[in-house]
Amino acid sequence: MASYSTNEFKSGLKIMLDGDPHAIVENEFVKPGKGQAFSRTRVRNLKTGRVVEKTFKSGESVEAADVMDTSMQYLYTDGEFWHFMDPTTFEQLAAGKEAVGDAHFWLKEQDDCEVTLWNGEPLIVTPPNFVEMKITETDPGLRGDTATGGTKPAHMETGAVVKVPLFIEEGEVIKIDTRSGEYVSRVK
Amino acid sequence: MNWRPAANQDHLLARATLLRAVREYFDGTQALEVVTPTLSAAATTDPAIESFVTHCSDRNNSCRYLQTSPEFPMKRLLCAGSGDIYQICTVFRQGESGRHHNPEFQLLEWYRLEFDHHRLMDEVAELVSTVLQAFEMSAPVEFSRISYRNAIKQVTGFELEQLDYQQIEHILARHTVDCPLSANDPLDHWFDLLMSTVVAPSFAHNHFTFIYDYPASQAALARLRTEGESTVAERFELYYGELELANGFHELNDAAEQADRFRHEQQLRIERGHAKVPFDQNLIAALQAGLPDCAGVALGLDRLLMLATGTDNIYQLISFPDDRA
Numbered sequence: 001m002a003s004y005s006t007n008e009f010k011s012g013l014k015i016m017l018d019g020d021p022h023a024i025v026e027n028e029f030v031k032p033g034k035g036q037a038f039s040r041t042r043v044r045n046l047k048t049g050r051v052v053e054k055t056f057k058s059g060e061s062v063e064a065a066d067v068m069d070t071s072m073q074y075l076y077t078d079g080e081f082w083h084f085m086d087p088t089t090f091e092q093l094a095a096g097k098e099a100v101g102d103a104h105f106w107l108k109e110q111d112d113c114e115v116t117l118w119n120g121e122p123l124i125v126t127p128p129n130f131v132e133m134k135i136t137e138t139d140p141g142l143r144g145d146t147a148t149g150g151t152k153p154a155h156m157e158t159g160a161v162v163k164v165p166l167f168i169e170e171g172e173v174i175k176i177d178t179r180s181g182e183y184v185s186r187v188k
Numbered sequence: 189m190n191w192r193p194a195a196n197q198d199h200l201l202a203r204a205t206l207l208r209a210v211r212e213y214f215d216g217t218q219a220l221e222v223v224t225p226t227l228s229a230a231a232t233t234d235p236a237i238e239s240f241v242t243h244c245s246d247r248n249n250s251c252r253y254l255q256t257s258p259e260f261p262m263k264r265l266l267c268a269g270s271g272d273i274y275q276i277c278t279v280f281r282q283g284e285s286g287r288h289h290n291p292e293f294q295l296l297e298w299y300r301l302e303f304d305h306h307r308l309m310d311e312v313a314e315l316v317s318t319v320l321q322a323f324e325m326s327a328p329v330e331f332s333r334i335s336y337r338n339a340i341k342q343v344t345g346f347e348l349e350q351l352d353y354q355q356i357e358h359i360l361a362r363h364t365v366d367c368p369l370s371a372n373d374p375l376d377h378w379f380d381l382l383m384s385t386v387v388a389p390s391f392a393h394n395h396f397t398f399i400y401d402y403p404a405s406q407a408a409l410a411r412l413r414t415e416g417e418s419t420v421a422e423r424f425e426l427y428y429g430e431l432e433l434a435n436g437f438h439e440l441n442d443a444a445e446q447a448d449r450f451r452h453e454q455q456l457r458i459e460r461g462h463a464k465v466p467f468d469q470n471l472i473a474a475l476q477a478g479l480p481d482c483a484g485v486a487l488g489l490d491r492l493l494m495l496a497t498g499t500d501n502i503y504q505l506i507s508f509p510d511d512r513a
Contacts, residue, residue, distance in 0.1 A: 028286060028287060029284065029288070030385070031236070031284065031384070032380045032388065032432065033383075033425045034234060034236060034435065035380030035406065036377040036380040036381070037236065037283075037284070038368065038381060038384065038385075054366050055365065055367065055381075055385075057373075057377075058283065059283065060368065
């Protein structure tokens with residue numbers, strides 16, 4: 001089984017801890033004077049998203065997690081699963097609620113997403129950083145008001161609610177930053 | 189390719205300024221600048237330090253070790269009558285990499301005849317204060333001293349003798365430090381973890397703290413002193429906040445004891461599965477000839493530069509750190 005020594009630790013590295021795959025968020029090498037060295041890490045449980053502190057003896061080996069990020073095209077949802085396709089092999093995978101999480105607000109058919117696989121099963125779905133979506137419902141726009149900086153809620157086709165400037169109209173397509181859930185610009 | 193330096197021009201200048209200030213200081217205090225070999229047939233036996241090793245194809249593949257400290261050859265110079273000496277050199281340690289570590293780094297090491305560790309602490313403070321005048325530090329340069337015993341007591345409320353691994357585990361848990369050690373690990377490793385994660389972080393920020401008189405089991409190359417029932421090692425460390433800067437000894441000059449310590453450490457290396465390395469027989473021979481009473485200290489110049497420039501990552505001060513060397 002593949003393993004990593006603490007000397008190879010760096011942020012992003014995927015390791016197994018207590019039976020769950022974790023990603024290293026931060027690694028700090030500490031060594032007092034002439035003594036034993038330690039790696040103090042913060043690791044994120046990839047199943048639960050929880051971040052915990054974990055200390056290792058320097059030189060200790062930790063099992064590698066068979067975790068792989070792949071780029072896949074989002075196809076559709078049947079209400080229970082979200083279906084993705086590998087664009088090169090055309091192989092399809094279904095991801096459940098746990099893996100998709102809040103990403104479902106930003107999944108648009110045919111968009112390329114990052115699907116993190118653990119032992120070949122979808123673990124996390126990450127939407128593209130920016131998506132373009134159509135507004136299905138919002139208050140009528142205030143024409144010409146491009147300067148006051150006020151916002152109003154707008155409902156997207158996926159159910160997401162985004163704060164948009166007052167001049168945006170229902171039916172318009174807007175660009176959203178999925179990492180913050182914020183409106184970026186109008187798409188013409 | 190990442191061919192560009194990690195250190196910006198200001199940081200390259202800062203290092204040059206630091207080196208100049210250090211040399212000026214020693215010029216003014218009559219210490220001789222020396223150069224000793226980087227490659228040695230012997231290695232450090234310290235079980236917590238791993239030497240880089242290289243094989244010489246022109247000499248039957250015999251080994252040469254890159255120095256992890258210039259301590260042994262500098263002591264041989266002292267034994268040969270060099271008088272006070274200092275050296276600025278690059279040292280190499282495997283597996284040490286992080287915000288405060290690069291596998292190769294610049295060390296300032298110096299020795300003063302007839303000094304004990306307290307007098308050398310005075311001088312370390314003087315050197316650091318003098319050198320830092322070349323930089324614009326926002327915080328005043330202040331030093332305090334506390335013994336290892338009292339530093340531990342101040343934070344934990346316990347005397348050293350009262351602390352076993354279970355007590356330490358309890359203290360670590362109270363400070364929410366996750367503990368990778370078990371009952372089988374040496375007690376000193378528990379103390380090391382306690383020092384790094386609880387005691388050192390409690391030192392006053394933007395302030396220099398000397399820790400002195402270490403437990404005899406952490407003597408390294410320091411001489412021991414027995415007072416009543418307790419024996420301490422005449423060793424000190426300098427911290428800035430929780431950043432460790434320097435390690436010094438009132439130097440052990442007993443050849444037989446030094447050889448015993450080397451052999452003991454070799455044994456520990458075998459038990460812990462580390463590479464077996466030859467110890468420096470030349471140092472033992474030199475000590476037999478006689479090391480004058482002296483104290484010596486090694487100070488990490490990259491770390492000193494970190495605080496002089498207010499930089500929190502050592503890589504930003506090194507032209508080409510390990511990830512682009």
